[in-house]
Amino acid sequence: MKTYLDCLPCMLQQALRAGRIATTDEKKIKTLLNTIGMMIQDIPMDNSPPEMGNIIYRKIREITGVYDPYKKIKADNINEVLALYPELIHIMNKSKNRLLTAIRLAIAGNVIDFGVNKEFNIPQSVQQIITQDFAILDLELFHDQLEKARSVLYLGDNAGESVFDKILITELGKPVTYVVRAIPVINDVTKEDAINSGLDEVAEVISSGTTAPATILSLCNDDFLKRFNDADMIISKGQGNYESLSGVERSLFFLLKAKCPLIARDLNVAENDIVLKAINLHETGFGTH
């Protein structure tokens, strides 16, 4: 997805929000906003928004001197979802369509997002998404590709969400490789977070090698790129991964809640809609891409 004009004020807003989480020093935050303001003129609008996000969060680290501003928030989110875990399992056990319910729960976790300017409530999100209609639901394609796949590459999004991902991964019933960010960026999932959420019990956890809050292929490491190219099935969680991968020529399933109005528009859905969307998928093939 390209960068829209609306993304520019939003980037400054994100920098302010993240700067305030990193430090109470208003001068440092002003320096950060000055820096991002000056960079607006250099943003290539054909790039996806997380490419600028990558630079913004690097500047936040440099200017505030804080490597992982969301460390405590991420731990709190993971613990909150772990405390909900028995209830989530209960929801799964009484479900008539376990795969679809697991997909819904994986989307419920997608509300835990500090990149967008929205309040969230995790238990409320679960209750809502369990009955919410999908704006796009490519479930049959998902089911077919899953049946044929020898293994699945699963691109993680935020840290707390990874506990929900564990439920879907268990339900997939295939060997899964779970992909995390190389270093802490916003509240996105890192290797440490994935281990804290117990994800390593159900999947191999690898880093994409990128410091961006997304999967920007040109910034990913060779190991990840090989797996990305060879995978029988790829599940991409969340907005950042959508923004960076919506234009690739590769079969993929996007699983997300459209919290940002621009991403919603790009997907041709309404804000707050939930989506399971297949791209570049040809019904004939196995692992087609």
Next chain:
Amino acid sequence: MKTYLDCLPCMLQQALRAGRIATTDEKKIKTLLNTIGMMIQDIPMDNSPPEMGNIIYRKIREITGVYDPYKKIKADNINEVLALYPELIHIMNKSKNRLLTAIRLAIAGNVIDFGVNKEFNIPQSVQQIITQDFAILDLELFHDQLEKARSVLYLGDNAGESVFDKILITELGKPVTYVVRAIPVINDVTKEDAINSGLDEVAEVISSGTTAPATILSLCNDDFLKRFNDADMIISKGQGNYESLSGVERSLFFLLKAKCPLIARDLNVAENDIVLKAINLHETGFGTH
């Protein structure tokens, strides 16, 4: 009121919104955002936000080549309120406290604001504000000062709002000078708008001389400054005038709806609260300042 860090992304957002109203040329709007982005580093945070607003709207005129982007919107707003006028008079006629009702109506018109990122509905605003509790209501001070005043200086805000102001001005029962912006800025009231709304039938209409969406004294003309200094009573409408005048050493009545969270915080009220607030007023004096 000083500029808060939160004002900076908001200024970029305002520039985008106004740029889009002025032109559909995305390149020009990007140039505008580049320019505002670069200027962030030079914003003196001790200045009031409309001082930057003044520069932003000048840049919008320069870069888009459109002198009055809100011309049609302002005319439509005035016509909408003029169509409501009989109903507003009906509300006045059945009121038990005509002065307070006229004050409420004058605040109802304050929702017509394209500087803040909020939708508004004028008839709904009237219905709501007619019964809404005031967060601050210095009505007795207002009444006392009005009784003693030989005349009133009334600082206008937006164009459509001026039709509501006409009702309050009539109710004041004193000679009123109504102050407008020197040139079109956002949807603020100009001399032409005030005449279109019939305001000239009840008040002398003068310009403050400033091109800012506010009353920045250092940018006002000498005639206005003399009247400002000599006035027995000053009524200041809306957020922009509050931002620019909240720090002056002059008795004033602010009349507004706190649509912006920062202005609400500065006033120590909640967002969307309505306010009639006296400052620098000593109960002993006549025209004290």
